[in-house]
Amino acid sequence: MQSSALLLQEHRIRPSAQRLVVFDYLRSVKTHPSVDTIYQALQATNPNLSRTTVYNTLELLTKKGLILTLDFGEGFLRYDGNVEPHSHFQCEKCGAVIDIMETAEGCEKMLPKGCTLSSASLYLYGKCMNCK
Ligand SMILES: [Zn+2]
């Protein structure tokens, strides 16, 4: 995996320590956390990090296409450090969000013959393995 600092520089974002902490965290988890979850997870090890900085960093990274913003209609947004085309399954009971069709190739298999893929945003719902 490409280093987060390098990715930021390539997108003309100054790789400040706080931006790197947020970006690294999001790229390391598969839980699709909200801004509050990210803030709470990082607060213990980064006491100087503010919720506003977390939010502003997420906005910036989204604008530059380095992360995805997901809206499951929960009243808050979720963030995804995986920008490969893929889709999501959400558990209606516990709210867990799980990646499905995890690669571009996986999504392309769903397309009619001769069509090409540029992005994916399919949301499927049901009960996860823990709630079933
Ligand atoms: Zn569940």
Ligand SMILES: [Zn+2]
């Ligand atoms: Zn995802």
